[in-house]
Amino acid sequence: MKYGPLVFLAAFFALAASWCGFVLAPQIQIGRQQQETNMYNPSDLYPLPRPGLARQGLAVYRANGCAACHSQQVGQTGTVADVILTDAGTNPVAVADALVKANVGVSNANPAGLSGGLPKPIVRGVEIEVANATVSALLSAGAKAGVELVPLGPDIARGWGKRRTVAEDYLADDTVMPGSLRVGPDLANVGVRRPDLRWHLRHLYAPTVEVRDSAMPPYRFLFEKKKIELQPSPDALQLPKEFAPPPGYEIVPKPAARALAAYLASLRTDTPLFEAPTAAPPPPPGVATTNAPAGPAPGATNSAAMK
Amino acid sequence: MNPETNQPVSTAADSTPPPAGRATVPVWLIVLMFLMLYWGALYFDANGGWFSPQVYTPYHSVGELEAFIPRHEGPDIGRGKYLFDNICALCHGPDGAGKPGQAPPLVGSEWVNTPGVNRIIRIPVLGLNGLIDVKGQQYSFPSGMTAVAATRQMMSDEDLANVLTYVRQAWGNKAPPVTAAQVKAIRDQLANRSQPLTVDELKSLPEK
Numbered sequence: 342m343k344y345g346p347l348v349f350l351a352a353f354f355a356l357a358a359s360w361c362g363f364v365l366a367p368q369i370q371i372g373r374q375q376q377e378t379n380m381y382n383p384s385d386l387y388p389l390p391r392p393g394l395a396r397q398g399l400a401v402y403r404a405n406g407c408a409a410c411h412s413q414q415v416g417q418t419g420t421v422a423d424v425i426l427t428d429a430g431t432n433p434v435a436v437a438d439a440l441v442k443a444n445v446g447v448s449n450a451n452p453a454g455l456s457g458g459l460p461k462p463i464v465r466g467v468e469i470e471v472a473n474a475t476v477s478a479l480l481s482a483g484a485k486a487g488v489e490l491v492p493l494g495p496d497i498a499r500g501w502g503k504r505r506t507v508a509e510d511y512l513a514d515d516t517v518m519p520g521s522l523r524v525g526p527d528l529a530n531v532g533v534r535r536p537d538l539r540w541h542l543r544h545l546y547a548p549t550v551e552v553r554d555s556a557m558p559p560y561r562f563l564f565e566k567k568k569i570e571l572q573p574s575p576d577a578l579q580l581p582k583e584f585a586p587p588p589g590y591e592i593v594p595k596p597a598a599r600a601l602a603a604y605l606a607s608l609r610t611d612t613p614l615f616e617a618p619t620a621a622p623p624p625p626p627g628v629a630t631t632n633a634p635a636g637p638a639p640g641a642t643n644s645a646a647m648k
Numbered sequence: 649m650n651p652e653t654n655q656p657v658s659t660a661a662d663s664t665p666p667p668a669g670r671a672t673v674p675v676w677l678i679v680l681m682f683l684m685l686y687w688g689a690l691y692f693d694a695n696g697g698w699f700s701p702q703v704y705t706p707y708h709s710v711g712e713l714e715a716f717i718p719r720h721e722g723p724d725i726g727r728g729k730y731l732f733d734n735i736c737a738l739c740h741g742p743d744g745a746g747k748p749g750q751a752p753p754l755v756g757s758e759w760v761n762t763p764g765v766n767r768i769i770r771i772p773v774l775g776l777n778g779l780i781d782v783k784g785q786q787y788s789f790p791s792g793m794t795a796v797a798a799t800r801q802m803m804s805d806e807d808l809a810n811v812l813t814y815v816r817q818a819w820g821n822k823a824p825p826v827t828a829a830q831v832k833a834i835r836d837q838l839a840n841r842s843q844p845l846t847v848d849e850l851k852s853l854p855e856k
Binding site for chain 1: 706707716
């Protein structure tokens with residue numbers, strides 16, 4: 342072969358270039374990512390490792406090819422902000438005036454109507470800079486207001502997530518299952534939508550019980566039909582008549598089904614991150630009051646007394 | 649194979665190749681290519697995020713993302729909790745209960761729940777030596793409390809205000825917040841001092 346070395350070099354550089362692009366560059370870019378903190382709550386680390394049963398469930402998910410029909414990635418087309426009024430202050434006329442002057446499309450704010458039904462959104466769907474400026478204007482008028490982020494996009498409109506998924510979301514899994522085809526719905530946040538393990542087990546045994554027009558094949562080999570010995574098992578499936586086993590028998594999940602259900606219930610990517618900002622999740626009841634600053638900015642009077 | 653089809657069908661005049669003339673690339677094409685390269689560079693600069701691992705599709709730059717970070721009027725208690733759990737909680741405990749005989753509790757402490765902030769800011773900035781009475785018990789750490797915020801490199805004015813505000817308002821404590829301006833004023837006074845405080849000295853200071 343006359344041009345052997347040349348052919349070798351050409352092939353080598355072609356492969357080396359694609360390796361650099363597909364392997365080396367992403368490794369340099371995101372290969373060293375570590376746990377990150379929640380955007381609103383810096384003491385919360387994300388992502389936490391999945392519980393043991395859910396980690397086994399990831400292997401079941403992989404072995405049964407769930408990723409062939411289900412993706413785990415949410416897209417996003419943009420982010421807007423709402424301004425939430427939490428306290429109208431003592432001078433609603435000045436607040437209404439500030440709202441009109443902030444030039445956010447509110448031309449006729451009614452001072453009397455501001456204080457009703459708080460907290461409530463008073464400006465919707467504006468750019469973040471505009472929302473921040475509006476909040477500062479409202480604060481200087483004596484009211485209290487906050488910004489709530491609203492990510493946009495078809496996936497988010499379908500209720501498949503609160504924000505787009507980012508590389509950070511897959512950090513806890515050692516086999517990442519992003520999927521590419523959506524015969525079924527996206528599962529990146531299925532644990533938020535369906536926290537109930539029994540729902541997942543019934544759905545795996547007979548998908549049409551839970552979703553009438555489901556195209557999903559039943560995974561009955563993950564369950565076993567057992568004769569009821571003395572009394573029914575506590576984890577036997579509650580099924581409608583047409584799917585129920587004959588009298589005296591019960592359907593119980595095998596360990597693989599239990600693990601898969603635990604994995605599905607553990608899927609959630611709704612933590613607000615720096616690279617994927619979204620509104621803070623509502624605080625669990627009873628926690629919010631303990632750490633809130635008491636009273637309207639007492640620090641101002643303190644610093645005046647110091648000088 | 650039919651030999652006739654292999655015969656050259658063209659005449660001798662046609663078979664001479666066309667003469668190789670000198671064709672230059674048109675100038676407008678070169679200019680257009682440079683313009684497209686320039687536009688591409690501008691487009692990348694505006695939308696590419698410069699390969700930052702934190703910039704994903706709907707966003708264009710880290711600066712754009714920074715606008716989404718929640719604003720805080722006054723101290724940020726969430727950040728204060730984060731710093732407390734990583735620094736102060738080693739001795740004072742994540743619940744602020746302290747260690748018997750060594751680290752005094754912060755829950756309900758009369759040193760924490762004060763209307764003024766003149767004393768509490770000095771403690772993490774200078775450290776504290778010797779016995780201290782808290783809620784009727786005596787505490788003394790063998791080597792004294794370390795000055796965990798001796799310099800601004802160790803902890804900025806804002807972060808020290810965040811931690812102190814968290815301590816003053818968590819676990820049922822109810823004291824006014826500490827502002828960064830108050831921290832800065834006291835740090836400027838203490839700029840030339842590196843010796844730890846003593847309790848008698850602390851008591852001689854006005855509370856406000």
